[in-house]
Amino acid sequence: MAKTILSITLNPAVDKSSTANHIQPEKKIRCSQPVYEPGGGGINVSRALLRLGITSTALFSKGGRTGELLENLLKKEDVTTLAVETSAETRENFIVVDTANNNQFRFGMPGEKITTADADALRKAILNASPSPDIAVISGSLPEGISTGWLTEIVRELKSKNVKIIADTSGDALTEILNEGVHLIKPNLGELSRLSGMEELDNDSADEAAKKLINEGKAEIVAVSMGPQGAYLVSKEECVHVPAPSVKKLSTVGAGDSMVAGMVSVIAKGGSLTEIARMGVACGTAATMSKGTGLFTKENAEKLYQWLSK
Numbered sequence: 001m002a003k004t005i006l007s008i009t010l011n012p013a014v015d016k017s018s019t020a021n022h023i024q025p026e027k028k029i030r031c032s033q034p035v036y037e038p039g040g041g042g043i044n045v046s047r048a049l050l051r052l053g054i055t056s057t058a059l060f061s062k063g064g065r066t067g068e069l070l071e072n073l074l075k076k077e078d079v080t081t082l083a084v085e086t087s088a089e090t091r092e093n094f095i096v097v098d099t100a101n102n103n104q105f106r107f108g109m110p111g112e113k114i115t116t117a118d119a120d121a122l123r124k125a126i127l128n129a130s131p132s133p134d135i136a137v138i139s140g141s142l143p144e145g146i147s148t149g150w151l152t153e154i155v156r157e158l159k160s161k162n163v164k165i166i167a168d169t170s171g172d173a174l175t176e177i178l179n180e181g182v183h184l185i186k187p188n189l190g191e192l193s194r195l196s197g198m199e200e201l202d203n204d205s206a207d208e209a210a211k212k213l214i215n216e217g218k219a220e221i222v223a224v225s226m227g228p229q230g231a232y233l234v235s236k237e238e239c240v241h242v243p244a245p246s247v248k249k250l251s252t253v254g255a256g257d258s259m260v261a262g263m264v265s266v267i268a269k270g271g272s273l274t275e276i277a278r279m280g281v282a283c284g285t286a287a288t289m290s291k292g293t294g295l296f297t298k299e300n301a302e303k304l305y306q307w308l309s310k
Contacts, residue, residue, distance in 0.1 A: 003268040005049065005056035006082075006133035008126060010151075011111045011143040012040030012060040014070050015253070017095040023105070031096060038073045039093055041140025041168055044254050044295065046079050048261030048283060051298050054268060057082050057133075059125060061118065061143070064089035084125045088112035088143065095253060097291075104251060114145030123150070127157055137264060138177075139168040139257065148176040155180045164267070167219075168260050178218040184267070185213075186223040186260060203229070203241075210234035221273070223263060223280060225256065231284075233277040242277040245304050249288040254295045259284030262301065278308045 015038070018031040038047060046058035062071055062083040067090035071083050091111040097104050114122075126136075136158050142151065155165055155177045165182040167174060170191060178185070178195065193201045195218075196209035203226070210222035214236055224232040230244040262283030266276045282305035286296035 003134040004131050005046075005054070005135045005137065005264065005268060006126075006129055007042030007046040007049075007056055007058050007137045007139065009040040009042035009058065009060040009140050010114075010122065010146055011091070011141045012038070012043050012062075012070060013091045013093045013109070013111075014066050014073070015039035015093045015095060017097075017253075019097045019099050021098070022100045023096070023098045023103075029096075036069065036073060038070055038077070038079075041257055041260075042137055043070075043074065043079075044257035045137050045139055045168075045261045045264065047074075047077060048254075048258045048287075048295050049265060050077065050079055051296065052261065052265045052283075052301070053298075054265050055080060056137075057129065059084065059129065061086045061088065061114070061122060062090060063087060063112070066090040066092050082125060082129065084118075084122050086114060086118040086121065088114050088118060088145075097251075102250075104253075106253070111143040114143045116145075119146055119150060122146075123154065126154055132161055133158075133163055135164045135166060135183075135264060135268060137166040137168070137260065139166075139260060141169065142173050148173045152176045152180055155182065166260065166264055166267075168256070178213070181217045182219050184221040184223060184263065185219045186225055186256070186263075188225045188227075192222070192224055203232075206232050207234050207239045210239075211236075221276070223259075223277070225259065225284075230281050231259070231277060233273050233280070235273055238273045240274050240277045242274075242281045242308060244281055244285050245307055247285055247289050247304075250291045252288055255284045255287040258287035258296050258301075278305055282308055 018034045046056045059082040063086045094107040167182045198209045233240045259280045263280040286300035
């Protein structure tokens, strides 16, 4: 039976990307026609899952004209949406590539403050989502007005319904929800060091730090994202390292979210830790092969997965 997946994005965005030639200070920069795409951690996970043939529901806050644009962009991609109307205008990010040297500049804008009424509406939508999810992916940053305690309570209530929590956030939010325990987290080495209290981690000590979190009941699986070196996936019984294939990188936008989607796609099918790791690295790497914020193509992801499986 297919698993029901809910992605949760509390601070979504519309990503506006463009190109310019020779970016210099104090000069008027002439940009190409902008491309608008949906953005935000959980939203990108749902978009990426759809590329793998897996349906999920993208729950997100939606406010003002940018919120309307975000919802319409997702509908054009046939993503199933659960938009929660808020008084806060949805934010917009700007990404520009200098065509003279292929340098990418990413400007992330803050979201407007979420009111208490907005937070209550989001809480009700998450906990009353129908059908109730088997897997919930909480991904991205928290907007102003949403406390780490609020998010921890959401995790606690979802877990009481036997929902598997995939957490891809950072900072205090991640620290707090790990006290409740989740199914999977995806820290980089720096984040893993902070969470485990073990300093100066390298490839050899990463699995020890991950095991520490698992033994403390904070996560069942720790996926240590190591960029060009691939990823370590650690559970109580196993430690799997999958190297990242060498590809021509065009953009890193959405690579982390694509990696999460790849892992979730295998978790939903009950796959092994090795399969979870391979698909995560394959999708994350495939995303770097696409321009702008285009995530990955199914063809590239499957090709890299097959290569990693040899």
